[in-house]
Amino acid sequence: MTLYWTVLLILLASGCAGSAEFDRTAMRATLGSAETPAAQHAPAVAHADMPNPPHPLRLALYFVEWDLPIQHKIRLAKWTDMDKGALMKELRPLQNEGIVVDTLLIVDSTIRGYDVQKIRRAAARYDADAVLIVEGVGSVDRYNNGYAAWYVTLIGAYIAPGTVSDALFMIHSSLWDARTERLYATQTAEGRSTLTGSAVLLEDNQVLAQAKTAALAEFGKRTVDEWRRSRTPAPASDRSR
Numbered sequence: 001m002t003l004y005w006t007v008l009l010i011l012l013a014s015g016c017a018g019s020a021e022f023d024r025t026a027m028r029a030t031l032g033s034a035e036t037p038a039a040q041h042a043p044a045v046a047h048a049d050m051p052n053p054p055h056p057l058r059l060a061l062y063f064v065e066w067d068l069p070i071q072h073k074i075r076l077a078k079w080t081d082m083d084k085g086a087l088m089k090e091l092r093p094l095q096n097e098g099i100v101v102d103t104l105l106i107v108d109s110t111i112r113g114y115d116v117q118k119i120r121r122a123a124a125r126y127d128a129d130a131v132l133i134v135e136g137v138g139s140v141d142r143y144n145n146g147y148a149a150w151y152v153t154l155i156g157a158y159i160a161p162g163t164v165s166d167a168l169f170m171i172h173s174s175l176w177d178a179r180t181e182r183l184y185a186t187q188t189a190e191g192r193s194t195l196t197g198s199a200v201l202l203e204d205n206q207v208l209a210q211a212k213t214a215a216l217a218e219f220g221k222r223t224v225d226e227w228r229r230s231r232t233p234a235p236a237s238d239r240s241r
Contacts, residue, residue: 022139022168030074030137031172056101060128062119064135077136083216090220099227104128123178131176138169138211140204151199163199167211168192171219189222191215
């Protein structure tokens with residue numbers, strides 16, 4: 001009986017009475033802390049001035065992995081092969097339209113974290129013209145709804161949909177020239193997902209993975225749209241100003 005009440009208290013403690021909302025400021029700060037001194041002082045240019053070489057661009061992708069401890073409610077991205085493949089698929093229109101000639105995935109176990117110099121050198125070894133550095137952070141807001149009252153019965157903890165798991169995932173990217181310290185552009189995107197279920201069976205990792213998938217799709221769409229705009233000549237009236 002003592003074990004039952006212990007389990008019940010743990011279940012109830014795992015979800016607060018209501019949503020605590022996401023600490024977007026802390027999440028952005030976690031992503032912003034990755035900016036190296038080189039990134040902070042690099043001559044960044046506007047999205048409209050993104051690279052427009054006479055020949056299609058060879059683009060390298062690098063997904064940042066961290067060895068830092070997980071903060072309270074903030075989780076650094078663990079990128080899977082499926083995540084990387086999904087983003088490459090989202091960016092495929094750039095190749096179909098001749099904006100990018102090839103998209104390369106950089107895998108280098110000697111690089112940890114947001115090390116621009118090492119990432120750029122690795123991209124240059126791949127004969128890339130530019131490298132898109134992608135990092136992400138997620139957070140889960142887990143709380144109980146009215147059905148949680150059924151958790152006072154042991155079976156209720158398994159079948160009552162009394163717990164809500166709401167996830168937010170943020171992606172931040174920076175686009176660098178592979179052979180110089182020029183930072184072309186930065187971009188962010190978000191994805192959300194929510195699942196409701198029983199306290200015992202509802203998995204936060206599942207909802208966080210769904211939010212990451214949504215963020216990757218949004219990030220890919222924004223990137224393609226920005227690069228398309230960068231290739232579109234400005235109207236004559238704008239150029240004459």
